[in-house]
Amino acid sequence: MTAAGYRLRRLEALDDAQIEQLADVLIDCVDGGASVSFMHPLSRDRALRFWRRVAEGVALRERALLVAEDALGFCGTVQLLLEQPENQPHRADLAKMLVRRRARRQGVGAALMQAAESAAREHGKTLLVLDAVTDGDAARLYERLGWVRVGAIPDYALFPTGGFCSTTVYYRRL
Numbered sequence: 001m002t003a004a005g006y007r008l009r010r011l012e013a014l015d016d017a018q019i020e021q022l023a024d025v026l027i028d029c030v031d032g033g034a035s036v037s038f039m040h041p042l043s044r045d046r047a048l049r050f051w052r053r054v055a056e057g058v059a060l061r062e063r064a065l066l067v068a069e070d071a072l073g074f075c076g077t078v079q080l081l082l083e084q085p086e087n088q089p090h091r092a093d094l095a096k097m098l099v100r101r102r103a104r105r106q107g108v109g110a111a112l113m114q115a116a117e118s119a120a121r122e123h124g125k126t127l128l129v130l131d132a133v134t135d136g137d138a139a140r141l142y143e144r145l146g147w148v149r150v151g152a153i154p155d156y157a158l159f160p161t162g163g164f165c166s167t168t169v170y171y172r173r174l
């Protein structure tokens with residue numbers, strides 16, 4: 001545990017207890033209004049199914065999964081999608097950056113991003129791509145960390161309780 005009260009680690013395999021905790025993180029974010037592929041309310045069953053699929057990708061080393069853990073359990077997570085088409089071996093997508101509401105604004109998100117970038121370098125990746133809700137909390141985080149804004153796609157997705165939201169695409173060279 002750091003002085004900040006959380007520690008980061010990469011999970012190479014997920015057990016059931018860890019999948020439960022990751023479901024808690026995802027449900028908390030959707031409950032808080034985050035547009036992260038799911039509508040509200042997100043059932044526990046659906047969240048568990050999502051993380052079980054992620055676990056399969058982690059076991060196959062197609063995904064790198066990082067978690068932040070505080071005294072209460074997992075409080076944040078982010079993934080790198082390492083498996084890409086054969087003409088894009090140098091690229092990874094960054095996805096599902098999630099920090100529980102109780103742990104926000106303490107640097108967990110920035111620490112997860114830095115850890116993900118380190119993991120990407122270890123895999124020989126030189127280009128990262130992500131998308132985020134335009135002008136949201138995450139977009140601010142990515143811009144602060146030096147990600148380059150490509151452009152916005154209007155009406156790309158829905159907020160969890162409805163209503164279109166615009167998505168902005170970012171990249172970062174490592």
Ligand SMILES: CC(C)(COP(=O)(O)OP(=O)(O)OC[C@H]1O[C@@H](n2cnc3c(N)ncnc32)[C@H](O)[C@@H]1OP(=O)(O)O)[C@@H](O)C(=O)NCCC(=O)NCCS
Pocket residue numbers: 029034035036096097098099100103104105106107108109110111131132133136137138139140141144
């Ligand atoms: C976006 C998200 C991941 C950010 O996580 P976070 O842990 O709060 O991120 P950080 O703490 O690194 O930074 C957030 C803010 O806290 C501030 N902060 C960081 N450490 C701080 C500290 N010790 N004291 C006070 N403020 C601090 C940062 O400056 C930043 O401020 P800003 O929003 O005004 O720019 C989080 O809000 C989240 O999970 N949202 C819902 C899910 C989501 O939208 N995910 C993105 C999908 S693309």
